[in-house]
Amino acid sequence: MSRYSWGADEHLFVEVAEEMSLQANFKVMAIATGLRERRPDGLLDVCPANASFQVRFDPDRLAPRALEELVRGVEKEVGDAHGFSLETRVVEVPVLYDDPWTNETLMKFRDRHQEPSLTDLEYAAQINGFGSKEEFIAAHHGAPWFASMVGFVAGLPFLYQMVPRARQLEVPKYVRPRTDTPALTVGHGGCFGCIYSVRGAGGYQMFGITPLEIYEPGRGEVFFKAGDIVRFAPITRAEYDELRSSPRPLRSADVTFSLVDFEADSDAYNARLLEVLG
Amino acid sequence: MIEVIKPGLSTTVQDLGRVGYYDVGIPPSGALDQFSLTAANLLVGNDEGAAGLELAYLGPELRFGERAVVAVAGAELIPRLDGEERPLWEAFEVASGSVLSFAHLRGGARAYLAVAGGIDVPPVLGSRSTYALGSLGGFSGRPLAAGDELPVGPASAAAAPRAVPAELRPAFGNELEIRVVMGLYDHLLTDDTFLTSTWTLTPTADRVGFRYKGPKLGMLEREQPFGAGSDPSNIVDAPYPIGSIQVPGGVEPIILHRDAVSGGGYAMIATVISADMDTVAQSAPGAKTRFVAVDLDGALAARADRNRRLQALRDALA
Numbered sequence: 001m002s003r004y005s006w007g008a009d010e011h012l013f014v015e016v017a018e019e020m021s022l023q024a025n026f027k028v029m030a031i032a033t034g035l036r037e038r039r040p041d042g043l044l045d046v047c048p049a050n051a052s053f054q055v056r057f058d059p060d061r062l063a064p065r066a067l068e069e070l071v072r073g074v075e076k077e078v079g080d081a082h083g084f085s086l087e088t089r090v091v092e093v094p095v096l097y098d099d100p101w102t103n104e105t106l107m108k109f110r111d112r113h114q115e116p117s118l119t120d121l122e123y124a125a126q127i128n129g130f131g132s133k134e135e136f137i138a139a140h141h142g143a144p145w146f147a148s149m150v151g152f153v154a155g156l157p158f159l160y161q162m163v164p165r166a167r168q169l170e171v172p173k174y175v176r177p178r179t180d181t182p183a184l185t186v187g188h189g190g191c192f193g194c195i196y197s198v199r200g201a202g203g204y205q206m207f208g209i210t211p212l213e214i215y216e217p218g219r220g221e222v223f224f225k226a227g228d229i230v231r232f233a234p235i236t237r238a239e240y241d242e243l244r245s246s247p248r249p250l251r252s253a254d255v256t257f258s259l260v261d262f263e264a265d266s267d268a269y270n271a272r273l274l275e276v277l278g
Numbered sequence: 279m280i281e282v283i284k285p286g287l288s289t290t291v292q293d294l295g296r297v298g299y300y301d302v303g304i305p306p307s308g309a310l311d312q313f314s315l316t317a318a319n320l321l322v323g324n325d326e327g328a329a330g331l332e333l334a335y336l337g338p339e340l341r342f343g344e345r346a347v348v349a350v351a352g353a354e355l356i357p358r359l360d361g362e363e364r365p366l367w368e369a370f371e372v373a374s375g376s377v378l379s380f381a382h383l384r385g386g387a388r389a390y391l392a393v394a395g396g397i398d399v400p401p402v403l404g405s406r407s408t409y410a411l412g413s414l415g416g417f418s419g420r421p422l423a424a425g426d427e428l429p430v431g432p433a434s435a436a437a438a439p440r441a442v443p444a445e446l447r448p449a450f451g452n453e454l455e456i457r458v459v460m461g462l463y464d465h466l467l468t469d470d471t472f473l474t475s476t477w478t479l480t481p482t483a484d485r486v487g488f489r490y491k492g493p494k495l496g497m498l499e500r501e502q503p504f505g506a507g508s509d510p511s512n513i514v515d516a517p518y519p520i521g522s523i524q525v526p527g528g529v530e531p532i533i534l535h536r537d538a539v540s541g542g543g544y545a546m547i548a549t550v551i552s553a554d555m556d557t558v559a560q561s562a563p564g565a566k567t568r569f570v571a572v573d574l575d576g577a578l579a580a581r582a583d584r585n586r587r588l589q590a591l592r593d594a595l596a
Binding site: 054225 | 297298299300301302303304402403409411412413414415419458459461462503504505506507508513514515516517519520521522539540541542543546549550551552574577578581585
């Protein structure tokens with residue numbers, strides 16, 4: 001059963017599970033969908049996260065206990081969310097792995113890293129038992145990722161790879177966070193990948209960079225939504241330069257994601273999912 | 279138009295904030311001390327939601343291109359009009375070409391300057407508030423810089439000279455009690471150091487968060503859940519309530535304020551009640567702070583008190 005707690009008088013916090021799993025995230029997504037459909041007056045935001053979510057509300061318009069009752073009702077309806085299917089989309093994100101910009105940045109912060117003699121990719125490959133950084137990169141884009149949460153800063157997707165736990169890539173965050181990360185860096189911390197939407201501080205390991213913008217501050221447009229499925233597509237430096245000089249929107253296609261079908265055979269299901277991108 | 283001669287330490291355009299985008303990482307932003315911005319706006323005849331300037335610690339120097347009616351409320355950052363002091367919590371007129379500057383801070387941390395008509399930068403996602411981490415809203419998505427020219431909207435009516443009654447003006451001390459609702463991940467604490475200690479606000483106190491110095495908190499050593507980091511203060515990245523208090527590594531609690539990062543992997547152990555967020559906003563580095571636990575009903579009662587105080591302000595300035 002989920003754990004409910006008050007974030008004082010304006011937030012209801014619900015932890016669905018202590019540990020990360022696609023199942024827990026899926027339940028979060030199902031409850032968030034249910035709450036947004038009902039959206040009572042005074043409900044300000046439903047913020048799904050990896051294995052938890054919060055609801056921001058105005059207690060002058062929506063009594064906290066009435067809200068709690070509503071959320072518990074939706075949770076009961078959702079159950080373990082096993083049969084829930086999600087209308088979402090697959091997004092292709094081109095990545096220049098081992099790029100000059102994140103390499104230049106990571107060299108400036110070696111004193112904050114676990115293994116100052118290795119690059120972030122070399123370190124990640126080593127601790128995950130790969131023979132080379134190329135093999136690690138192949139595993140990184142070899143299976144799609146599920147956007148389990150959007151946040152930290154505006155429009156930053158947290159990504160959880162859609163593979164069994166034994167194949168999850170796990171890399172600790174930097175020992176001390178960097179004060180700089182290039183915008184659009186493809187990063188990794190713990191079991192989560194991410195794409196930094198803006199330049200700034202960060203503690204995730206840096207593996208590459210995407211040429212296409214995912215956040216437009218002038219209009220406040222955020223590309224990613226929780227529930228998006230991301231396919232990383234490796235590109236060359238020439239392709240990177242081309243996409244920087246003539247940007248195009250990220251390619252995406254609508255899909256219905258079913259957890260039951262995914263669990264039956266994840267690799268085969270992923271391959272079918274990605275077919276929609278052509 | 280208002281020309282920025284000197285920007286001050288960190289001067290930003292803020293209104294009451296934007297609602298509904300925290301789920302994609304865009305926090306509410308808006309005035310950290312909402313009561314004082316509201317007071318400044320009402321003093322000059324604006325709607326409560328008009329955009330003004332938030333002046334942190336050290337005020338700017340501003341030249342007014344046109345005659346204007348202005349008011350400063352909040353921290354004791356005394357305005358000077360062409361060098362002459364003007365009162366806080368009262369509307370006053372500024373002649374075209376006049377320069378508004380500020381004396382050194384005498385109490386509190388953030389003052390609010392409202393101009394009749396409001397600062398008329400374009401709204402982004404329904405608000406003119408600056409969210410600097412995301413370069414969004416306000417004036418070019420950032421704190422003001424020398425040479426910026428701020429547009430002012432049309433004033434609704436000639437503002438009558440008004441003042442906020444003394445009993446409605448908050449007092450700013452250097453010893454504070456901040457009320458919190460314990461919860462979230464407080465079950466990971468192994469002692470009550472958090473509530474029994476006196477904490478000192480560090481200079482790391484900005485729109486994102488307020489960091490405090492004090493003793494180390496005991497945190498439960500456990501086998502970490504899959505996906506959480508290796509430190510006992512780590513959790514699987516979760517959403518952060520506005521006002522929530524996290525304790526990375528068990529040291530130096532951080533209160534997230536209205537430009538909060540929306541989530542992350544540090545256990546939150548309590549949340550500041552909504553009625554005390556203005557008080558947090560007005561704490562200056564060095565402030566001695568104790569956290570006092572209340573329950574949800576206590577938080578709601580404090581909120582009702584604050585709502586009554588806001589209503590009294592509206593009635594006094596109607």
